[in-house]
Amino acid sequence: MFVILVYDVNEKRVAKALKTCRKYLYWVQNSVFEGELSEANYKKLKFELEKIINKEEDSVIFYTFRSMRYSERESMGLKKGGDVNFL
């Protein structure tokens, strides 16, 4: 499946969350990651993040796509991620 992950994690925990997300996905911008994942790795990623984040303070959204990627990604302003060189 193709996954887009967006997080909003307190700076105390963000380094750990970043490291975990980068194990599974490409870092495309400050708080945005994406990539192709197996069902098993998607579960692992969620399991690991659940141990890192504080559910009262942080949030993570996962968009999952069964068989396609997005049609287009446009960005405006700073490129802060940088695992993928796009555009």
Place this chain on the structure above:
Amino acid sequence: MFVILVYDVNEKRVAKALKTCRKYLYWVQNSVFEGELSEANYKKLKFELEKIINKEEDSVIFYTFRSMRYSERESMGLKKGGDVNFL
């Protein structure tokens, strides 16, 4: 088209950016918005955001989907947006 927008905007400008994004899209979490937009409104949104953000400091990503929505959205932790009641 269906649009997912993620921003990372300095707090000096974030109230304006939020207001603009909410004119066009649903606010689903802190820095994430989504919704169905016409090509004309997508252009308007980008035009308005370009006037608000500082391209040296802020970033915005737009994922656009021609004919489908995502298959699934899962979230973990806080729900900070709240225009849409999901799950």
